[in-house]
Amino acid sequence: MADYIYTIFLDAGHGGSDPGAVYGRQEKDDTLALTLSVGGILESYGFRVVYSRTEDIYESPYQKAAKGNASGADIFISIHRNSSPYPNQYSGVESLVYNEWLPAGTIATNINRQLERIGYRNLGVNARPNLVVLRRSEMPAVLVEVGFINNDKDNALLDAQFDATARAIADGIAGTLWSW
Numbered sequence: 001m002a003d004y005i006y007t008i009f010l011d012a013g014h015g016g017s018d019p020g021a022v023y024g025r026q027e028k029d030d031t032l033a034l035t036l037s038v039g040g041i042l043e044s045y046g047f048r049v050v051y052s053r054t055e056d057i058y059e060s061p062y063q064k065a066a067k068g069n070a071s072g073a074d075i076f077i078s079i080h081r082n083s084s085p086y087p088n089q090y091s092g093v094e095s096l097v098y099n100e101w102l103p104a105g106t107i108a109t110n111i112n113r114q115l116e117r118i119g120y121r122n123l124g125v126n127a128r129p130n131l132v133v134l135r136r137s138e139m140p141a142v143l144v145e146v147g148f149i150n151n152d153k154d155n156a157l158l159d160a161q162f163d164a165t166a167r168a169i170a171d172g173i174a175g176t177l178w179s180w
Contacts, residue, residue, distance in 0.1 A: 004048035006177045009073035010035050011133060012051070013080035013143075016058025021083035023150035028056065030158065031079045034146060037166035038079065038173075045174050052078075065136035075107060076137040077173060082145035091151045092121030096128040096143040103176070104140040111144055111172030118164045119157050120147060144169060 012035035013027060014020030020027025032053065039049040050071040052064045059067070068076045084090045093115045095108035108125040116122040123145075128134060134141045146165065147154030158165055 007048040007050060007071065007073040008042055008173060009050045009068040009071050009076045010039050011064050011078035012053050013078055015053050015056055018058050021081055021149045023087065025149065027081045027149055030081050032056065034166055035079045038169045041167055041170035042174060061132035062136060065133050069138045073139055076139055076141035078133050078143040080143060080145050081147060081149035083150050084148055087150045088152060090148050091154050092123040093147060094123040094145045095125045096131060096134065097125060098129050098134040098141060099127050100125055104142050107140060107173060107176045108142045110176045111142065111169055114168035114172040118161050118168055
């Protein structure tokens with residue numbers, strides 16, 4: 001068995017009966033594809049990756065946090081797409097944390113910076129202590145909003161730069177963990 005330095009719990013937001021935000025595409029599909037790609041990259045770097053889901057199933061945020069806690073993971077990363085009241089109203093990547101202090105804030109900042117390098121507008125890191133997966137996780141947790149699903153520019157960027165987007169998220173995570 002391999003000797004891993006860190007274990008990363010990756011959560012593909014939504015799933016099954018919960019499509020998440022919908023705008024000609026479903027958030028649950030984007031998040032699953034992106035999560036699996038990010039996980040593959042992290043595994044190639046030598047990290048142990050545990051997934052909340054690898055198929056289109058629904059688990060509540062409470063179940064996902066509990067699964068993350070039971071996994072023995074060092075960090076919890078939940079991947080989502082943002083949405084706004086009106087199409088093309090907002091654009092960019094935002095990362096949410098329980099609080100902005102270390103180490104979750106550092107992980108979130110590094111992910112955002114990597115995504116900014118490939119063309120996403122960096123909307124920053126914001127505290128959202130009311131989100132279940134952030135509040136209930138017993139390890140540093142970050143919820144990454146990878147562009148707005150109801151923004152045509154963000155969707156075009158994700159589609160054109162899918163592999164680069166996955167690598168940017170993986171590099172933001174890995175770069176932080178390697179510096180610990």
